[in-house]
Amino acid sequence: MKAALAIVLLAATWTAGIGVAVATGPAAAAQAALTPAPATQAPAGQAAAPTLPSGYAGNDTCSVCHSDKTDGIKGTPHGQATNPRTPAAAHGCESCHGPGQAHVDDDAKGHIRRFAQMKPAEINQTCLACHNRGDHAGWEGSAHERREVNCTTCHSVHSPKSTTRQLVKANQTEVCATCHRLQVTKTERAVAHMPIREGKMSCSSCHNPHGSINNVKALRVGSSVAESCVSCHAEMRGPVLWEHAPVRENCATCHDPHGSSNDRMLVVRMPMLCQRCHIATKHPSSVYDNAAITVNKSNRMFGRSCVNCHSNVHGSNHPSGQFFMR
Numbered sequence: 578m579k580a581a582l583a584i585v586l587l588a589a590t591w592t593a594g595i596g597v598a599v600a601t602g603p604a605a606a607a608q609a610a611l612t613p614a615p616a617t618q619a620p621a622g623q624a625a626a627p628t629l630p631s632g633y634a635g636n637d638t639c640s641v642c643h644s645d646k647t648d649g650i651k652g653t654p655h656g657q658a659t660n661p662r663t664p665a666a667a668h669g670c671e672s673c674h675g676p677g678q679a680h681v682d683d684d685a686k687g688h689i690r691r692f693a694q695m696k697p698a699e700i701n702q703t704c705l706a707c708h709n710r711g712d713h714a715g716w717e718g719s720a721h722e723r724r725e726v727n728c729t730t731c732h733s734v735h736s737p738k739s740t741t742r743q744l745v746k747a748n749q750t751e752v753c754a755t756c757h758r759l760q761v762t763k764t765e766r767a768v769a770h771m772p773i774r775e776g777k778m779s780c781s782s783c784h785n786p787h788g789s790i791n792n793v794k795a796l797r798v799g800s801s802v803a804e805s806c807v808s809c810h811a812e813m814r815g816p817v818l819w820e821h822a823p824v825r826e827n828c829a830t831c832h833d834p835h836g837s838s839n840d841r842m843l844v845v846r847m848p849m850l851c852q853r854c855h856i857a858t859k860h861p862s863s864v865y866d867n868a869a870i871t872v873n874k875s876n877r878m879f880g881r882s883c884v885n886c887h888s889n890v891h892g893s894n895h896p897s898g899q900f901f902m903r
């Protein structure tokens with residue numbers, strides 16, 4: 578008996594715990610801080626308010642004929658009436674599909690917003706009514722917006738295939754791969770790539786698919802490629818006593834951010850990597866030249882090549898590190 582009671586109590590606490598998590602989880606709190614409440618919002622718990630604005634039919638009416646949709650949405654963030662900013666706490670189905678009384682009256686022949694028939698800009702406006710801050714502030718003018726990609730290209734409200742973020746495919750990489758096969762393939766290269774296929778990173782670790790404020794390649798952080806890279810690779814941030822100009826300029830001059838068939842994701846092999854710029858140095862930079870600074874010319878050709886000696890190629894803090902040797 579006692580054990581059974583304990584289980585019942587435990588279950589009750591759990592349920593309460595989950596209830597609280599849904600209402601005030603960090604994601605909800607963050608979102609609440611970032612996004613303004615929609616104009617149409619009603620206080621929490623009044624999803625089925627008895628007095629509806631004219632033209633609206635209410636969720637209960639919709640569920641008479643579309644119970645699959647009404648039930649389906651309950652398990653998603655949009656169905657959490659305890660969060661005052663969700664459609665569930667406002668006009669439910671009609672927050673997105675528009676007032677539906679006419680649709681009900683005309684025996685469901687039309688008069689309802691059908692996403693499959695809407696223009697990209699109209700779809701985006703529907704969603705941006707609530708999702709217009711924080712991560713989404715850079716949407717307008719982003720490459721995706723300009724090229725008529727819309728929210729439902731990547732997200733599904735009713736039948737998401739991913740476990741998080743309601744994506745149209747099982748995971749983010751698959752979504753991006755439908756249009757950006759080249760970049761995704763690079764992240765799968767055998768020699769060197771960002772740990773995306775290993776699941777430690779995703780495209781959105783570096784990019785915001787909703788655009789970014791600076792909109793340099795939709796990068797999440799910084800207003801240049803280098804700023805974005807050093808947000809994780811802090812050891813390359815600088816400033817250093819002896820700067821190497823191309824490193825300050827753009828990491829992508831030497832590294833492909835998505836991956837490559839060379840060590841360290843280098844865009845070309847050593848020594849060619851350096852010789853694109855350094856063709857006339859005090860010591861001949863070409864491996865075919867005589868009169869080298871060292872008799873052992875081979876270490877300019879093999880392995881790490883130039884960086885066998887110029888090991889601090891990202892810059893040096895050593896008083897005599899002007900040649901990046903220490």
Ligand code: HEC
Nearest residue numbers: 634635638639641642670671674677681685686689690691
């Ligand atoms: C009396 C039953 C009934 C009610 C009530 C009803 N619908 Fe419908 N709805 C239908 C039928 C039947 C169709 C299919 C009509 C068609 O294919 O032209 C439909 C179509 C739709 C579509 C378009 C589907 C598509 O394939 O593009 C949407 C969206 C929709 N309803 C939303 C709603 C919403 C929101 C409500 C509540 C305001 C609602 N419906 C209430 C019967 C109903």
Ligand code: HEC
Nearest residue numbers: 639643646647650655664669670673692729733734735736
């Ligand atoms: C957050 C916005 C949103 C809410 C809330 C919403 N819908 Fe939808 N609805 C969509 C979008 C977007 C689509 C296009 C398909 C998709 O994304 O899953 C859609 C598609 C549909 C369709 C077309 C059939 C299909 O699966 O493509 C019907 C019917 C429908 N919704 C009914 C409803 C009903 C009934 C409710 C209320 C329970 C509702 N919707 C709530 C955004 C919404």
Ligand code: HEC
Nearest residue numbers: 604605608654662663664672703704707728732741742743
């Ligand atoms: C009435 C306001 C409202 C509208 C309209 C709306 N949303 Fe949302 N949406 C929310 C709220 C609130 C959340 C929960 C966010 C949170 O608290 O983290 C949410 C969550 C989401 C999430 C995150 C799901 C997850 O698993 O984290 C996605 C994706 C999303 N919405 C897409 C859409 C799309 C696409 C549309 C347009 C078809 C849309 N929303 C329209 C209010 C809205």
Ligand code: HEC
Nearest residue numbers: 701704705708712716721726727728730731742749781786
């Ligand atoms: C190119 C694909 C793509 C498009 C287009 C897109 N999203 Fe997303 N969205 C994503 C991905 C991927 C994530 C997950 C990002 C992550 O987990 O870091 C996401 C996350 C979200 C989230 C949850 C996290 C957050 O940032 O609050 C919401 C809400 C959301 N998207 C809404 C929208 C809306 C609204 C639109 C249209 C204006 C839209 N998305 C357009 C791919 C897309």
Ligand code: HEC
Nearest residue numbers: 720721724726730752753755756780784786792793794795
């Ligand atoms: C439906 C096709 C489509 C999908 C899916 C898609 N994109 Fe794009 N993306 C585009 C188009 C079109 C452009 C613009 C290309 C151009 O202008 O050359 C673009 C551009 C970009 C850019 C360059 C931005 C800039 O400012 O130059 C990045 C980064 C990007 N997408 C990332 C992503 C990520 C990450 C995903 C997956 C979450 C994704 N895309 C999914 C179509 C798509």
Ligand code: HEC
Nearest residue numbers: 753757760761764771778779780782783794802829834835
């Ligand atoms: C380590 C950070 C990082 C990751 C992870 C990443 N990218 Fe990028 N991406 C960049 C940078 C930096 C650029 C700009 C490169 C340049 O200017 O040469 C870029 C450029 C792009 C472009 C624009 C290409 C062009 O020529 O304008 C697309 C599209 C893109 N990335 C898609 C993706 C996709 C899809 C994924 C996931 C498979 C992804 N990226 C993962 C950093 C990253």
Ligand code: HEC
Nearest residue numbers: 769770772782783805806808809828829832834840841842
């Ligand atoms: C979101 C964090 C993040 C950002 C942003 C980022 N990286 Fe990385 N980078 C990583 C992680 C994680 C690894 C893998 C480290 C490991 O496996 O020890 C890595 C590894 C690398 C490697 C070594 C690859 C190898 O084969 O050993 C290089 C080179 C690199 N990053 C360059 C860049 C460049 C260039 C940029 C900017 C375009 C960048 N990273 C942006 C997290 C990041």
Ligand code: HEC
Nearest residue numbers: 803806807810813823824827828830831832841881884890
């Ligand atoms: C002039 C070409 C060049 C530029 C520009 C450059 N790198 Fe590198 N990077 C290299 C070379 C060469 C290596 C391999 C060094 C070695 O093998 O010792 C390397 C290695 C790395 C590694 C792996 C480090 C390790 O210890 O294995 C990371 C991370 C990295 N670079 C990040 C960056 C970042 C971030 C930037 C921009 C701030 C950048 N690189 C700019 C040439 C460059």
Ligand code: HEC
Nearest residue numbers: 821822823830850851853854855883884887890899900901
């Ligand atoms: C995109 C062009 C570019 C690439 C690629 C490049 N460098 Fe440089 N490097 C420069 C510039 C510009 C300077 C500054 C020259 C100056 O101040 O006169 C510099 C300076 C140097 C210096 C110091 C020389 C001096 O006179 O102060 C060394 C050593 C050096 N680079 C080695 C390398 C090595 C090794 C590589 C390959 C890993 C490499 N560089 C790749 C452009 C490049």
Ligand code: HEC
Nearest residue numbers: 848851852855858859860862871876877882883885886900
């Ligand atoms: C065996 C060691 C070694 C190797 C390998 C090596 N260097 Fe050097 N490099 C040096 C030394 C030592 C100096 C300093 C010369 C001085 O003090 O005047 C130097 C100086 C330089 C300078 C600055 C002086 C100038 O003439 O502009 C550049 C640029 C440079 N090296 C590029 C390269 C490149 C590119 C490679 C690969 C093709 C390379 N080095 C391979 C040892 C090496």
